[in-house]
Amino acid sequence: MSGALVGVDLGGTLIRAAVATGATTHGPLVRHPTPATGGPEAVLDAVAAAVREATGGETPGGVAIGIPGPLDPATGMVYTAPNLAGWHDVAAGGMLRERVGSDIAVQNDARLAGFAEWTAGAGRGTRHFIFMTASTGIGGGLVIGGELHAGTAGTAGELGHMIADPNGPGCTQGHRGCLEGIASGTGMVHRARLLLEGGATSSLSAVPADGLDARAIEDHANAGDALARQLFDDAGRALGLAIGGLINELSPEVVAIGGGLSQAGDLLFAPLLAAVPDMAFAVPLSRCRIVPAQLGTDAGMVGAIAWAGRCFGPPPTAASPP
């Protein structure tokens, strides 16, 4: 290994970079604001600067970067990144290689969070693992047969865009009735607004429009508001039925649920866990655990570090498991 391995977590507001110190551990985090409106060149310039700062100016042995959008890891092509202006068909792998001088592994951020949970969190030690993240949107990552599954286009693991209710609301991507439309933070807020505009009685009607987010709905649900509780019941049930179907399809050993919404605890997990057996068969359900994710907001960074090791590090040995 000729240089340090570096992990980068590229978010819509923050770039984080660090040098790997072990399979899933890293040195101090370098943090820079993301020039999200500056276009791909400006964003990748800032990423390259963060990488150089993390390595102390040395050329790294390899960089793995998580990017918030659909992309093809095999080619480094980012199809789109909704939170970054002008990112359409950006050859991010090649562009970053020119700037940094080392090989680059481009991955989707939710897939890296899933890889982190599989390597060092809720899915550790399994061969078949599903990670689902529910926050503003719904995403995920699949480990199948001990490999992070990318599929033919490289985009596999998009778990938010399957049917939940043909008569349900649309998601921001225009898929009417999909899971994200009912069970994401954005979807819950959208539904809350519609219900309040329709005259529903709820303590949420006192919340200013710009303060109505998933956290507010959680707070009001915990305070006993019936409409806020219903929104969590509906989201949890939709997630549970979707997960039941995924268990029938893939028979994973563990399904881990992360993201901001999962922080609501029983408010989300109780209806979720109650709904799973309405769709999943007794076997494989009896061979599957459904658990909260363990790594929280660290998952993206841990995943980037672990992915850098997987792509550019020495092969794992029996004495030093990944």
Added chain:
Amino acid sequence: MSGALVGVDLGGTLIRAAVATGATTHGPLVRHPTPATGGPEAVLDAVAAAVREATGGETPGGVAIGIPGPLDPATGMVYTAPNLAGWHDVAAGGMLRERVGSDIAVQNDARLAGFAEWTAGAGRGTRHFIFMTASTGIGGGLVIGGELHAGTAGTAGELGHMIADPNGPGCTQGHRGCLEGIASGTGMVHRARLLLEGGATSSLSAVPADGLDARAIEDHANAGDALARQLFDDAGRALGLAIGGLINELSPEVVAIGGGLSQAGDLLFAPLLAAVPDMAFAVPLSRCRIVPAQLGTDAGMVGAIAWAGRCFGPPPTAASPP
């Protein structure tokens, strides 16, 4: 290889067995009625007799058998087989080994049909492949990374039991709103009965109760009956939305649709193909082909032969691809 490889297709009414003559070809079919009401011992006695007849009495080098129910290929345990009386937690692999004297590979019948399509049909040459079969029920098989995916419990590939419409009818397994409830032959007939009982106008009302099956609905749809067409439209759309979600999740190179319903052609495929883009993202959809399966009712037998070769045959070489 010390003896012939044998494939067996165990159906609810017929046992078929044959000796492999190539990777996907076989000798003359031995056919025996399935003693479906006789319990597992009687059925496996009949299977063993069919195997002996296929080999001319010699001990085979290995037997692969497709069984219509959820099972674990790793242990040979059949959890249940709805069309065979008394099949609950049957150690079919071990019981058949005692009778035949060779190693036995137990697999689900729909999984073997999918393996056949991947080896010699619509999925040939792909690494990531989805096979879905729609007939009386809905089943399937997944090839991921060039391997037939079994999952932790061995049951993966059950594609009929995911949510299609929370307000939709239940399937015969009690999953309210699942795909099988609306898009299987059984589900379509059930919906037709409910609609006719509710007073719907349709030429199907002239069909005797015991003649109302998916084929009758197909015939009446082709003759222009609006209700029959609506049933196919609804089934096709539900299948298309489900397949769109699967493409987002797994990014397969090919999705092949087989089973009796797929024989209805455009009646099913037109609404199906129209619905897929309502859920699938442009990429990975642009990298995926959705096609009819190619092997028809031969798929189960071809799959059993191919699976026997995979489990007990010589490793494939560059000169003789599987």
